[in-house]
Amino acid sequence: MFYRKYRPQTIAELDNERIRESLGKSLLSNKFSSAYLLVGSRGTGKTTTARLIAKVLNCDRRKSGDEPCNECETCKTIANGTNLDVIEIDAASNTGVDDIRDLREKVKLAPSSSKYKVYIIDEVHMLSTSAFNALLKTLEEPPSHVVFILATTDPHKLPETIKSRCQVFDFGRGSLPEIVRATERAARGEKLDVGKDAILEIAKMADGSFRDAHKILEQLAAKNNKIELIDVKDLKPTVSVKNINDFLALLENRDSAKIIDWVEGQNLPVKEFIEEIAKILHEDLLINMGVTDAKPKTQLKTLDLKNLLEKLDKAYKELRGTVIAVLPLEVALIEWAQTEETKKVEVKKEALPSPSVATEGFGEARWSQLLEKTKPYNHSLSAVLRSAKPIGLSGKTLMIGVNYKFHLDKLSESKNIEIIEKVLEEIMDTEMRVKYIKQ
Template sequence: MSQALYRKWRPMHWEDVVGQEHVVQTLRNAVAAGRVAHAQLFAGPRGTGKTTTARLLAKAVNCLDEAPANRPCNQCENCRAVNEGRFLDLIEIDAASNTSVDDVRDLRDKISFSPNVGKYKVYIIDEVHMLSTAAFNALLKTLEEPPPHAMFILATTEAHRIPATVLSRCQRHEFRRISVNEIVAFLERIVAAEGLDVEPEALRLVARQATGAMRDAISLLDQLTSTGQKVTLAMAQAVLGTATNQAVLAVWEALLAGNSAAGLEAIHQALDSGSDPRQFARQVVEFLRSLLMARLGDASQLDLPPEDRELISRYAAAHEPAELMRLVQVFNRAAVEGRAAWMPALPLEMAFLEALQNPAAISQPQPGTPIPASQPSRKPGDKPPAPPPDALAQPAIPKVKGAEAPQPLAADPANVAANQRLNACWERALTQIRQVNPNLYGLVNSARTRNLDNGILTLGFVGDILKTKMEREENLRAAQEVLSRVLGEPVVLRCEVISGQQRNPPPGVASDGIVASALRDLGGEIVDIQ
């Protein structure tokens, strides 16, 4: 059986570790000075070199080379034993499989024995965050005062799950995600050494798919080259389930044209050709992020060919950053929700349709008037159309998110400025209110109108039920504290019922039933009767 490429190309020297110079240099200096800490914590994303660096450190502290700066030498008996996996004083423990306190007690009983052949007995505990609370407590004393010949190296991808008492006893090293260029350079070394035939565009696609994890990149390259054929960009896209750039551009062009049918057709064609829905959503997010970065004047940081960078800059110039940020959030939500969706394509389809609904198209209401219904789909970045003469007479739409709610106007210039500031801070205020009390967030977000006048914020609700709940003392106090902190000035909340918003039940609907109550008190609307 052949050896996997990521194992064959595991670094054997400090110089072979890619993208973690800040960690490597610190450990090399510690080894050279003879001041290696007895407990180390390596934290960072998967595939960034934590376990590999731990083995290099274990090899270095047990190396027999007389010059500390040359350790590990990979020539002495101890170094060769570590490389071949037969060094008795290097004990690797998978915390995911040994989570109980009995496992730690067994380790604690054996640690007092002297090393067999090396100077130090090194314990590498991988995925240490999987240990139970009792196991962590049993490890504390040994971790704080181990025998002189013992060394602990803890590796984890979730450092926040490790108790503070353990963190304080370790020297912590943060491993970072590896850049695309560094991954591509290392993959090119492997391709040249192994005699593989891979197109440069395919290597770059593999590096991007790895999302900063070198092991993932090497495993993907191993998978692609297992056929023995030349690895082309088209082949890599087919195997990895990614869509072509043309598919992403087709969705963007449909979004610009406001053509929902063309956009959904482009999405379905990409998925029918083998693209993964979540991966396609991530590609759209990456494209929109590139537009946003270019629009903010940071196009030089994009990892794109010159011709693609020029295209991105041209597209980005026609759109405001706020609109691009909204689109990024919409499709990023689809990429996250796609994991649990029972219909994989549904979050992506809903994201595209939501992206067509531009909140800037909503007309600006007067204070105390309901927010009108949203306008038809249009191109992102177009100027909002003028509101129709009877826009203010239209019934209120269902709950509008705070970021999409238009700014109320006021006659007094001072109040105009105050409401503009309120509108700019409203989404941040809602976010903080949700952190304090999710139910209170729902109440505040259900307000159809808002107007700030001389420090008094009036929220308009469509029924007495919502108004009464909002006027509870604890709700008013919590909301006022958040709003005052966000706006930087004292704010007093006042609630009112918007006149003319309650609906009477139509003929055939019982006036004392739940449907009639929803119409009168909650501002509901009947859309279909069967």
């Protein structure tokens, strides 16, 4: 994605002029805070800036006054999100809250290989009250090797006590010249032939969001290397089959954060999209009820289909009065995914009578290790494991309880078994096997 590929990698490259001047200058001269709060709407460069701060703090070669080198191991791993001392927490997903709870313990540990341990907490306003309290206690007495970078689209939902502990930077929305600058950088990088008037039109369409500008450019570049004003004006987002299939797969996994991330990444024509999805789900509903005879496109159960259709129908009706085009759809999807998630937990509890006996020999800590260590191999595999449970060890075989058939299918793929067994071997320090049990 252009937005990721052409993230500014130095302070000089930051597109937001105010941020470049204020935050950038103080960073270059090594005036660091122990906590930053980055405020701004989506796609305005908060995450980019957060990673840049982390690089300035930890770059192996940088001297005061210099930019980060972007070549050392630390710079590289921060840029691709794998640095062990830069911990990114998404407060909007459930895991964020748990992470914050044991944050107070974890921050005491020294960084593994860098000068600073950097915690980037995205959408920090989504934290629960108890998580806020844990965070506040840490912010009040931060260890000297820890720097917090909090980012939010909604600063009004943040407790004053948290804000007052941070150095606050307001990103506002990208100005037209700033977005033009960012779009030009990507166009140059991709060796595209884009007219000045076309770039300006893209920047206008992006409406203050760097991310949207990159997305529009990417969409145009997929068709042609030469982009003219007329191409930009003709651009109408479409719903493709691949779009739909990706989305259905995400729906089945019921991970609200992933679903929303996907929707945000698509620049969807919302009305047409809801129509398409509703048609498919309705068809599946009829198939499930035996009214129509065909192969369903999803594995969703009748009740799930009914609930989802109701919510999409409501979202569709709300499209006319909404302030953000995609909002009713997102609200519907979050509501749906979350009710399903609750049910899933209940099912698991019934299936496992006593957790202490059930996970004998392979406790929570090892399980979390397994989830974490699987991630670098395959993100979606780790996500599927997350909704499964360790049942126990039988000799050198770990038995894992799985709730859904499509999860079982995924986990049983030989390449996935290989990954899991390899990771298990690392954790247990002996050759291990894995066996799945459908719950």
